[in-house]
Amino acid sequence: MRQTNLVRTQVATREGFSSTLGVIAATLGSAVGLGNIWKFPYVTGENGGAAFILIYLFCIALIGLPVMISEFVIGRRSNSAAVGSLKKLAPGTPWFLTGVSGTLVAFLIMCYYTSVAGWVYAYIFKALSGSLGTTDPKVSGEAFASFISGTWSPLIWQWIVLIVTGAVILAGVKNGIERMTKTLLPILFVLLLICDIRALTLPGASKGVAFLLSPDFSKITGAAILTALGLAFFKLSVGMGVMTTYGSYIGKNESLIGTGVKVALMDILVSMMAGMAIFPAVFAFGSNPAQGPSLLFITIPMVFNSMPFGQALLAIFFVLASIAATGAMISLFEVPVAYLTEERHWSRKTATVVTALAIALLGSTATLSASEASLLANFKIFGKGMFDFLGFLTDNIGLPLTGLALALFAGWKLTSSDVYDEISNGGSLNNRGLIRYYLFATRLVAPIGIVIILLSGLGFIKL
Numbered sequence: 001m002r003q004t005n006l007v008r009t010q011v012a013t014r015e016g017f018s019s020t021l022g023v024i025a026a027t028l029g030s031a032v033g034l035g036n037i038w039k040f041p042y043v044t045g046e047n048g049g050a051a052f053i054l055i056y057l058f059c060i061a062l063i064g065l066p067v068m069i070s071e072f073v074i075g076r077r078s079n080s081a082a083v084g085s086l087k088k089l090a091p092g093t094p095w096f097l098t099g100v101s102g103t104l105v106a107f108l109i110m111c112y113y114t115s116v117a118g119w120v121y122a123y124i125f126k127a128l129s130g131s132l133g134t135t136d137p138k139v140s141g142e143a144f145a146s147f148i149s150g151t152w153s154p155l156i157w158q159w160i161v162l163i164v165t166g167a168v169i170l171a172g173v174k175n176g177i178e179r180m181t182k183t184l185l186p187i188l189f190v191l192l193l194i195c196d197i198r199a200l201t202l203p204g205a206s207k208g209v210a211f212l213l214s215p216d217f218s219k220i221t222g223a224a225i226l227t228a229l230g231l232a233f234f235k236l237s238v239g240m241g242v243m244t245t246y247g248s249y250i251g252k253n254e255s256l257i258g259t260g261v262k263v264a265l266m267d268i269l270v271s272m273m274a275g276m277a278i279f280p281a282v283f284a285f286g287s288n289p290a291q292g293p294s295l296l297f298i299t300i301p302m303v304f305n306s307m308p309f310g311q312a313l314l315a316i317f318f319v320l321a322s323i324a325a326t327g328a329m330i331s332l333f334e335v336p337v338a339y340l341t342e343e344r345h346w347s348r349k350t351a352t353v354v355t356a357l358a359i360a361l362l363g364s365t366a367t368l369s370a371s372e373a374s375l376l377a378n379f380k381i382f383g384k385g386m387f388d389f390l391g392f393l394t395d396n397i398g399l400p401l402t403g404l405a406l407a408l409f410a411g412w413k414l415t416s417s418d419v420y421d422e423i424s425n426g427g428s429l430n431n432r433g434l435i436r437y438y439l440f441a442t443r444l445v446a447p448i449g450i451v452i453i454l455l456s457g458l459g460f461i462k463l
């Protein structure tokens with residue numbers, strides 16, 4: 001108890017989230033992103049629908065959620081961000097390198113995520129101007145290709161994204177991150193609901209609903225299971241210190257498991273709502289659900305164009321995608337900024353500006369290599385353009401490695417009594433059963449699952 005009081009005193013000197021709602025809003029704001037609106041629908045479409053979703057849910061429960069709670073434990077126990085937390089909990093050991101790699105991965109993800117987010121911002125204005133008003137897949141595809149292979153336009157959109165996100169970060173944890181996510185999430189929810197109602201009342205919508213809800217297990221392959229695992233990581237923003245950093249802003253009286261479970265459930269709800277807005281419309285208009293990554297930028301405009309009020313709905317849809325992307329980017333941006341302010345003692349302003357400039361610099365190489373016709377398309381690392389290389393380096397190597405180390409640290413390096421103390425809020429929460437589930441998943445299921453993803457991601461095993 002004495003120790004808990006001690007930690008409480010320290011919390012008072014450091015900015016954190018002000019309320020339970022603030023914690024949920026900020027964490028959910030990080031989880032909900034292009035993952036729900038872009039990645040979840042297209043990989044579900046590619047992997048046959050409901051059966052894939054079921055496997056994804058298992059991956060969330062057994063791997064994603066335990067790693068998320070581990071990050072909360074590490075962050076709140078140490079009251080420090082990604083790097084500092086491990087230095088404090090395991091002084092004089094190399095464990096802090098896990099935080100370094102997480103911080104680096106967050107930075108690298110930002111370099112390409114801001115690129116895609118820039119396209120999403122730009123598509124709001126394209127929808128409003130009516131320039132996406134086609135129902136011809138060729139025209140829609142060419143419009144997208146010519147936009148992303150340009151030089152100045154996508155670069156400027158990426159900078160706009162960085163300025164918007166940087167401004168929120170500059171305002172701080174409570175006034176920036178918490179206030180922004182609390183405002184944006186309800187708006188996102190309402191916009192999604194409008195799109196859902198429109199899509200579900202289209203003639204022929206039921207095929208899309210069946211695609212999302214009735215499982216056909218013949219479609220499930222080893223590769224689909226791996227995709228589901230990777231998606232669970234990306235979706236819950238785990239494996240790069242985001243949730244460690246946010247964990248350090250969580251008050252001592254909040255339930256860590258409760259927060260994790262609520263966020264995971266709401267995140268799933270948002271993904272399903274995005275699916276319900278997209279697939280009924282895709283089926284109603286006879287489009288291909290297995291279109292791949294371009295589903296959002298090529299198929300969706302066509303689908304919306306074929307319905308009444310399509311242009312307005314399309315703009316609404318991209319507004320909600322950009323809101324989601326912005327919440328996710330805020331959390332990614334906060335990781336290097338928290339490192340620079342806490343470990344290097346920079347001011348928040350300098351840390352934000354320098355991070356933004358660094359992302360703009362490296363991120364421009366991603367933006368300028370996003371398509372075969374881009375300016376830097378011929379500059380390759382290990383046979384990949386920068387855009388693809390950054391995605392590969394982070395998704396296939398950085399996230400699983402850092403996530404594995406975080407799970408091992410929380411599961412095996414921290415003592416059971418420390419973990420129990422932190423998760424039960426010093427014994428005041430009676431959640432022994434949940435803690436047992438958490439420890440089992442963190443010690444065994446998650447590390448084994450992650451090793452399998454990692455090996456297959458690197459091509460060592462084929463599932």
Ligand code: PHE
Nearest residue numbers: 031033034035234235237328
């Ligand atoms: N979870 C976010 C999404 O679904 C992406 C993200 C990944 C955000 C990693 C932060 C950290 O889009």
